Amino acid sequence: MSYFLTEDQEAMRRVAQKFAREELMPIANQIDLDEHAPEWLTKRCGELGFLAIRIPEAYGGMGGDLTTACIILEELAKASPAFAGLLSVEMILCPGVVDILGTDAQKRRLLPDSATGHRVMAFSQTEPAGAGNTKFHQTRLTADGNAWRLNGHKLFCTQGAAKSYLVFCKTERDGQQGYGCVVVEREDEGFEVQKYEDKLGWRGTNTGPIAFNDVKVSADDVLGDLLTGNADIAPVNQASFMGHAATSLGCMEGLFDLTVAYVKDRSLYGQPMHRLSPVTDRLAQVYAKIEACRSLLYSSTRLLDEGRMTGPQGSICKAYICDTAFECTSQLLQMWGGSGMMNSTGVNRYMRDARAKMVAEGATEMHHAIIAATIGFPVSMVEG
Template identity: 55%
Template sequence: MDWLNEDQRALRDMAANFARKELEPIANQIDIDEHTPDELVEKAAALGLYGLYTSPEYGGSGADLVSVCVVSEELAKASPSFAGMLTVQMVLCPKAVEILGTEEQKQRILTAHASGERLMAYSQSEPAGAANIGSHLTRIVPDDDTPAGGYRIDGAKLFCTQGTAKTFLVMAKTKDRGGNEGYGCAIVETEDEGFEVAHYEDKLGWRGTNTGPISFNNVRLEAGDILGDILTGGFSHRAANHANLLAHVATSIGCAQGLFDKTMDYVQQRRLYGRDMAELQPIGYWLAEAHAKITACRALLYDTVRQFEAGTVAPEAGNICKAFIGETIFEVCVKLLQMWGGSGIMNSTGVNRYMRDARAKCVAEGATEMHYAIIANQLLHNQPTLVPSNIVKAAAS
């Protein structure tokens, strides 16, 4: 990564320092407790991590996506789970608000978010399938009892990753006052009456953040709680989703690199059958193979990120990274963990969480097969999405 500029290097070093001093010592405990301590969130906020990708006029640092990815990678070396939660906070939610929001919404939401005062969550998944939005049941409809053209939202969502979020961006089917139907986005706050966070799931991986179902029972929304166009806001922030996928993939690479670094140390200090473990038959080969795969994945990711920044990226590039790199990294983590023998299976060594987090990353932000389906749609039909055409048509009319 010699090509990083001075600012990007400074941010990478800052993140590496934070990861080493603040994250690494408690990363295994975060996994065991399935909880990220508030103090860590506060420290991350004080460093400006939540507003890293947010424009300076809304309290952020306005860093580029390369910086966001190198920071994500460094944090993921210590805790892939914490880093995964952070990309949603750094990229997906604030970028969606920047793309869709009015000036008032951006000032209100983004400044409180960048300071860490009001973190955000992004909620799309429903029982009928996360990406299958044509079958989603949550509805935002006009409400004549709400002052000045308000709406109400009813329904339920699954698997919403919240951490300590207070502001939720909720994608749902919508109807405008003219009876037109589409897919929009509402801002729902934890304080809103009728909004409930039911419980948190006990998860295989990504345990540093709470994930669970949320529900809306006749939650009243003012006109200013609708983000973007009522009929298209739910899918017209694709640049935020794309950037977020790339940052998410950076955490996958950091995940494998973190386990690789620990495995190198372990292998080099361990002797087996009177020999250095590294000299045993498959070990050196596996290390070399892991190093080659991580290096190749990193090259693909940053090539894509730089094309994204230059505005020349292919629509399906993020899907390619997510599907291909995600699965490759998982395979790498399985092999690396195997080198630890029984010690890798014991939770006390704190290394099997990398493999579990790598698996969770192949499903969170869209399952691998869904991303391949999107790539196929782009190849065969020149359509960079799985959004059902009736929704797109209705929204466009």
């Protein structure tokens, strides 16, 4: 189904499909088994133009729409939902934060290299008090002459081979307190990557805790308004939620395609497996859900691209599509019997990656709270 995509969008889909099939799929299971993705993968995505899509032309990008970015993520996720998740952070979230908060000089410094894959960036907000519970976050920027010092630590930072970290922190100016964003470079003195976690899903993305021990931050590294930086990124968050929904859509589709091929090939009780009516019934239900999710996603990205979005479409897509992806991948996995349980077959990673997406970038319940607020039931996200 075309979903009224343009020729340029379809052309980009073909480039992403080819890369996913020929370069990503052959190593996708190894990434999952090893908890390690090779660095060349991100650079290759830079060469293919994927990372430039959402970056304005003035800063070395293509100034493309969110729909195209989501098409790329959907195609890559069919092979490796985990790597597509990392790429979503690189394509949409991090450049979006720099673009919306940064000065012209900061954009010139950070975005052109990000567009080529030579400056991987990380988004760092979550703390032990809870990701959305920013009132209780401890990471703090304090004045030090003409510069600043950053102290604290963050959890679950998805980094790949990050060079620059966009760190959200408590700030203070002239007695006023706020929550802003600063740039920390990996080589900065006092910055520490503590470890990379061994995860259930979304493996190979170098997710883990990071710490700041008196890291010096110059005024050039403060993105946007010191006190209100975090408040301004809501439109980027909504776009990013759709990017993650696109990876969950691709995740469902990837396992669906593998499962269709499998049941066509497999013989069970002396007959082709697909002759068993529960099998085709289940496949039909999953297919319908994939189509419904695709319609929701691309009608939402279109609203955003055309500047007509009035509600929390990103949260709706993130909550609904990510939950559906877990439900569907779990149903599909069932059809593989014992071989689906074996990590070596590369099948169960789809379900594990789908499960991680129900938490990463906002647990489903947090998105439900955002949706509930827009229908008249506001819930405070910062209750202590």
